[in-house]
Amino acid sequence: MKSSKLLVLASVVIAGLSVAGFVALPLDKPVPRSLGSVEGDIQRGAYVARLSACITCHTDTRNGGQVLAGGAPIKTPFGTFHAPNITPDKEFGIGNWTLEDFARALTHGESPGGRPYYPAFPYAFFERMTDRDIADLWAAVNSVPPVNKPAPPHDIAFPLSTDVAPAVWQRLFFAPPDEARDGGGANPMDRGAYLAGGPAHCGACHTPRNLLGARDTERRFAGGTASDGEKAPAITADALRQAGWTKKNLIYALRTGLMPDGDSFSGSMARVVNGGTRFWTDGDLDAVATYLFAEKQE
Amino acid sequence: MKYRSFARLIVVAIALVAAPLSALMAHSGATGVVKERMMMMKDMGDSVKALAAMMRGETAYDASKVKALASDIAAQSGAHMTEKFPEGSIEGPSEATPQIWQRWQSFDALAQQLEAYAGALQQAADNPRGAPAGGASMMGGNSMMGGGMMQGGGMMQGGGMMQGGGMMQGGGPAPEHxxxxxxxxxxxxxxxxxxxxxxxxxxxxx
Known part of the structure; x- marks a missing residue:
């Protein structure tokens, strides 16, 4: 019987070592961007915050929470996440960060100390953001009043609560392409692709995820899940048309929250509109609708 | 890259086996008060749809129609609405959340506000109309920053709409306005x- 115990011990050790080895593998992420020379524009950054819905997740609006001081709970099958305090507070916010740290968090999913973030933070989308957008956003984030109070901690069970979990996840599923990024410019298709796949991170909810919370990119926009099991419908061009959407009424809905049948969005999508798309320019609304209704995307 | 996709497969396979079976949810038809309020909501949706078409210039603007539709909405909001939400009534296909009874005051305030605003819309029906397409004037859709709320010493500072539970909770304009x-x-x-x-x-x- 002694040998069987040894065998168990050996398997546990081997399993542990393989996880450790796997985590230690170099990750094929692009090198961190150097943004030192980019001067941020606060006003433009405030608009980028609307594009990327920072406020929607990082502010507990319902409970009167201060701007960017930490969000309402995001309930997932893996536990409950709270978006952290990202005000410029030095103790509980990101007041000690540099622009480089900020860019690393957004595009690499890592804290300044190198700790991996859970994919509830949509860095897999923000990775696509332009240097300009990141620098402007940094300026805007720094312009809010610091809040000297921690956000509630995540409520996640062991072993998902350890850094190993998001580290393994990133090694399995996070492989941002190392390519030049641009914001799409004036071409609605390009701009729409940038918005939907980058800052606006539509796919975070509207693309189905596998059991490990990774997006099934083969079924992009085929419908997924928002916080707490809330259904996010399919938003492929076909699905939208079948559900009675047109480019025109989609733009109207993103601006007002009103759907073509006279109903209004609920839950997460209402939050997206109220904290984000409501403030978008006509050009950006047109771009994202043009892109979603296009036959061929990307 | 090969190792990576293999590892991915293994981990997904493990998760598949380990995942708890999700309970099958019975989807019974709506009955009683849930059915009543779902029909009421549908009816209001139809009114909003007809109003939206006029506001967007898709159908001819008719002030008397606007008044009638707004009056229908007012008649189904306020206490007429909240009385259809007895505590805990979320059975069947209801999409109501228990938050309603945990924060009844907020819920009640919004129902009252709808009644007051629908009444105000009746009064506004004869006013000169704004820009026909989009309704962007109110919603800040045309200006970069959404109407100044980001201005003044930094982003989103103290601006009414981000604070205290969303824009409308007591934060909206007065019905007379x-x-x-x-x-x-x-x-x-x-x-x-x-x-x-x-x-x-x-x-x-x-």
Missing amino acids: LASMPPDAAFAHMTQTCSSCHEQFRKKKQ
Whole structure:
């Protein structure tokens, strides 16, 4: 019987070592961007915050929470996440960060100390953001009043609560392409692709995820899940048309929250509109609708 | 890269086996008060749809129709609405969340606001109309920053709408103010109340 115990011990050790080895593998992420020379524009950054819905997740609006001081709970099958305090507070916010740290968090999913973030933070989308957008956003984030109070901690069970979990996840599923990024410019298709796949991170909810919370990119926009099991419908061009959407009424809905049948969005999508798309320019609304209704995307 | 996809397969396979079976949810038809209020909501949706078409210039603007539709909405909001939400009534296909009874005051305030705003829209129906397409004037859709709320010493500072539970909770304009607005602007405020309530108290199941 002694040998069987040894065998168990050996398997546990081997399993542990393989996880450790796997985590230690170099990750094929692009090198961190150097943004030192980019001067941020606060006003433009405030608009980028609307594009990327920072406020929607990082502010507990319902409970009167201060701007960017930490969000309402995001309930997932893996536990409950709270978006952290990202005000410029030095103790509980990101007041000690540099622009480089900020860019690393957004595009690499890592804290300044190198700790991996859970994919509830949509860095897999923000990775696509332009240097300009990141620098402007940094300026805007720094312009809010610091809040000297921690956000509630995540409520996640062991072993998902350890850094190993998001580290393994990133090694399995996070492989941002190392390519030049641009914001799409004036071409609605390009701009729409940038918005939907980058800052606006539509796919975070509207693309189905596998059991490990990774997006099934083969079924992009085929419908997924928002916080707490809330259904996010399919938003492929076909699905939208079948559900009675047109480019025109989609733009109207993103601006007002009103759907073509006279109903209004609920839950997460209402939050997206109220904290984000409501403030978008006509050009950006047109771009994202043009892109979603296009036959061929990307 | 090969190792990576293999590892991915293994981990997904393990998760598949380990995942708990999700309970099958019975989807019974709506009965009683849930059915009543779902029909009421549908009816209001139809009114909003007809109003939206006029406000957007898709159908001819008819002030008397606007008044009738707004009056229908007013008659189904306020206490007429909240009485259809007895505590805990979320059975069947209901999309109401228990938050309604945990934060009844907020829910009640939004129902009252809808009644007041629908009343104001009746009064605003004869006012000169604003820009026909989009309703963007109210919603800040045309300006980069959404109407100045980001201005003044930094982003989103103290601006009413990010604070204290969303824009409309007591934070919206007075109904008398609404009554003096162009009808499309008043309409936009009214539907913002629908949206604010649905944001907080409704969850889509499918």
